[in-house]
Amino acid sequence: MFKTSFTLLALAVSTATFADEAINKNQLTDTQMERVVVSGSRVFESIDEVPASITIINQQQIEEHLKVNPELQSLLAQMVPGLAPDTGSSSNTGQTLRGRAPLIMIDGVPQSTPLRNGSLGIKSLDPSAIGRIEVIKGATSIYGNGASGGIINYITKQAKSDGKTEGEISLSSRFSAVKLEESAGARLSAAINGRADKFSYLVTASYEENGVQRDAQGDILGLQYGLSDAVTQNYFTKLGYDFDDEKQLQFSYNYFSSQQKTDLGDVAGDISLGEKTYAIHVPSELQKQGKPQGPEGNENITLKYIDYALFDKTQMTLDLYMQDIENVFFFSPNLANQDENYDGGQSIIRSEKKGARATFNTLIDFDSIEASFIYGIDALTDVTSQPLVDGRIWVPEMDMQSVAGFLQTKWVIADDLIVKAGVRKESIDLTVDDYRTLKLCKTPTQCSVPINVKGDTIDYDATTYNVGIKYNLDEKFSPFLSYSQGSDISDIGRLLRAATVNDIGQIQTQASIIDNYEIGFNSKFDNVRIEVAAYRSTSELGTTNKFNEVTGVYEPVRAPQEIWGYETLVDYTISANLKLLATYSYVEGKNTEADVYLGSKQISPPKATANLNWQPNDAMSLTLSYLYVGNRKRFAANDDGKHVGDQGPVESYNIFNLTGQYQFADNWQGFAGIENLFNEDYFPARAQSYTFGGYNIKGLGTTATVGVKYKF
Template sequence: MRLLSTSLSLLSLCISASLYASETKAPQEQSLERIIVTGSRVAESMDEVPASITIITQQALQEQLKINPELQSILGALVPGMAADTGSSSNSSQTLRGRNPLVMIDGVPQSTPLRNGALDIRTIDPSAIARIEVIKGATSIYGNGAAGGIINFITKKSQSGAPVNGEVNVSSRFSAVKLEESAGARFSGAVDGTLDKFNYLFVASYEENGVQRDAEGDILGLQYGLSDSVTENYFTKLGYDIDADKSLSVSYNFYRSQQKTDLGDVVNDINTGTKTYAIHVPKALQKQGKPQGPDGNENVSIKYIDNAIFGDTQLTVDLYSQKIENVFFYSPRLANPDLGLDGGQSIIRSEKSGLRSTFNTQLTFSNTEATFIYGVDLLNDTTSQPLVDGRVWVPEMDMQSAAGFLQTKWVFNNDFIVKAGVRNERIDLEVDDYSTLKLCTSATQCSTAVDVKGDTLEYRATTYNLGIKYNWSEAFSPFVSMSQGADISDLGLLLRAATVSDIADIQTEAAIIDNYEMGFRSQFESTRFEFAAFRSLSELGTSNKLNPQTGVYEPLRAPQRIWGYEAVISHDFSRALQMTASYSFVEGKQTSTDTYLGSRQINAPKGTVNVKWRATDRLIVNVDGIYVGDRKRFDPDASGKYGADQGPVDSYFVVNLNSNYQFTPKLSGYVGIQNLLNLDYYPSRSQSYAYGSYNVKGLGTTVNLGVQFKL
């Protein structure tokens, strides 16, 4: 509350001061395809960014939404270097370049880096998103948690200019292999408008899934499953243009997605090549505990912009708060026979409040344009992981963060760009005295509870970035860059696995990740090509390993080296036919032992192809192919079994299709088909995760039929 009060006061001062600023004309907007906001926190042309960027436009988002409404699936299909669809509600293993990304909504962090539960991608419905910006490689521009980069969901805003405008979407998704119980229903609607200086937007979506079936017609296993899940999202954004330069907006988002089912798993072992699937079972054998999934996550943000706070300087102030409650599945690994408990269910709770102030000063010299981006970030993040039965697995961690930053950009002769920046982060994290849990995988295999003395941990980090880009010609535009990120590696995991009596003795140092990258972009008449190669180094590492005695993950703070490359090519055969293809490869090792990293970090190679055909003025057809390659870096043990995330991945190729037909200017119908050829396969994560109940097959042929009506 202290931080929130201070933030409100600062916001009020910024607004009051700016009301007396001189009026100048707001800068002209550029097309979305040429804009990137996330990388340096202000709008700039993509041609001036020396880094790998993927922008998922609203059109591409809507095309994928016709196939599958899950953001994990959409990102897996469209972002090079990110693992393909996991087929579940969890984005575990969907790393960026072998490290966890920071997921945000309009710059508000959704990830819980203090206790990463890998549920941060499913925090908003795609119907509320205007575009998605993905910056790859470690960065500290938004603070802790961006070891692999940034995924920023940019929400919609009112753009109609009319007093009332809107649209309604209704669809049903079902298995084409076995229809029984698989049909679901989805509704989304939006209304927006402009009234003089006031603009508004309301978006609502509601979806009920039926059971999800594989290529043989069996129900997919329930480990982070989506069968019988109910998802609802409500988003609103209100804006007011104070004058030509100054504007104020307020947004709110509510998201809930929980699985409520009478099914139970038939658990098998991936090491024997048999799948886990679900069937109807008596109540005593059904999933115990609360429904799993996000239970009412909320975001509130206030944004104030003054395009002329003084001189040639723009001010942006973001004040935000966020509340997350992610409920996990009931697990026998959380048992304690001494307390009469045969298992348990955990919840990650996180509350954040923060203030970001960003100044953007632009100066022009002889043949040189200079941009200075600077400001202060304040953040309070309180995160814990209790169990539903009242036990505390991860104690409350109260983090206070303050950071100052400076980012500069120099454009010489309109074609040579140099970017350099620095950020200084000061973090104080308070943890009270606590006791680790005694957890038992059997009556004789238990961890030992440890009383741990709490303390206030201090982190101080200064990180740098430097990038150079030369727009030599449209045919060849090369760049090189170095960027650093400071990452507090899943501190909650360290605390719950503590084996010492004083928190000061736990290896909690922040990991500094160094990301090096080089690449180029080429644009010809009808062909565009992009290539980037990268190398990521860290002395402490950011991974963990499974303790087979307790079944609990423990930190692995060993140095790591990750490397790889990405390539994207697009070609317009004609106005009616376009194709885009990509290929990405990533690999990594623990450098001290020269051993490969497991699949929780390193994805199998991935290739994608998209063909867009405008058959008529009314009919558009898109065909997507997703290829996942082999990755076989580990040997089985003497019994023929593989380690926790070290299973071999065999290649597979999935084809999806979507089409849209425009009946009238206001009415259209669409169909999406996931796994068009009904491939019988295990997703890469199911193949490589050799523990638990992750050995679930991919979706069989699934059809989505819908209509859209614009008001």
């Protein structure tokens, strides 16, 4: 029978480390580290005690993928069952988790902007600063608003504990193997960490300049959310001080910027005709107008204090955090207003968050029951808006004040039966002042009608519950069953900017309660680990869009939704030096009121992945990865033979990547990677299904990365 989880939990609590630091301590073996998770309950627990689907991406897997593609979207699509395929761009719109939006976090601090979801949260940190990634699937309220699909938590690297200063420098170049011209880029990353008595420090920095990105035919990819000529910078530091063995303080700061600075212009194609949008060099008057698109210096500051022995068997964690986000979008002619001499516009999502969290963890050991009680209070202020660069206000300031209390319990009965139950009570006040919607013209005769909207403060009160059970009957069969709820007021900004009534109280801004049901099992044999899960989630209010032919605007439709699917994972150790990790996931969903399928903004086509790693000796390793994206053809074309919105048909495609590394000296390592090894000529799933202009951009052709790393 199992009795690994409570031992790991006790060890993690007793070690003199930060709550998210113990996973990297030498006290835990690599195998134990793989089986510990912190995101789901906000304290350490073993995966064996979690009645839900979890994906852990470790540092080695992150570094392997970094050799072929530095984009976190690509890494997550390859490694996480249930996450939609990579979009091949800086935007993760359409890259849902089990058909709903995930909450992106860095060390538990939200990076998403749920009040006006611009779908740029996944690209908020450089992979070189990440120690591991934890993905908790299914609606959850443990971290509050925006987690209707689950949680993607980037756990940053930690300073070593042995007192010795260590560091590394990596230099690489990425370029098109189809047509080299102008495609070569450069990437430099560095890190240093160490400990001096009670003080620990970690500093990482990365700087990357892309060349142009080319498709399988050698043409430059279209520029909408494009990565050609993008300049990305990330500077991260984490400082810690141990007052004693039981009390510690940690400060972290993160700066991230990634903007496309290019002199190219788009040649528009039509996806309904199979035509791609691609970029060429054009005169300045035809180049992309406005500011460079992308995150413009987003910042995070976090202060964490931990007392491992506040009371007998009670640990306390206090978090204070601040965040300043400014995400710049591309210039769009759809934001025109000829009456006021605007031939288009460019929007910015601005979000300022200030938050505080107090989390307590009390352990109680009865005769045959080990119980833990996790409880606390969260407070958050989130001020988000979406102005245009030219000064017009598209989405007014939304001032959200949130206070929540929560209790999460776990009962380990006779070592093998785990029962979890929890409740979260959240109170949200959302204040919006009086505003006027924008007049926007798709053509001179196709314009929205602006109206004056009376502002107000809207109160949301939601109580959500979760309960789960897992029975570690045997390593060969460990079943689980869970029910969880999430409260979501995501993308209120989209509702406000498309208002058709003159009072905010009449806009359908109600919170959506998501009910998530999941059943599955884990099995472990001698050389094989298997995970299988099936799920269903329902919500009385979804967020989809319908095209208004009169105004040319996509307007929100709040309607009940049902989403269902299944996932499977096989981890097979073929031999001591050959390992295979394979996954398959399927998701589908409907608007149950109209009995119609949901579009690809939420539902992705079937996906299969495989990663085969061969390590013949300690100095060398090779990894071959495979991505299969299947068909999804749920929608009929209009009378003119064209699809609308996000209802385009998706044809299947196959992508192979190859990476390798060789340790040619004690401190020196060379590495290389090839993306799209066989130069597949394809449109990514989003490009096929989105009929919106500018998204019909092909995927990368064969692209190579070569580099060297020095450790000291």
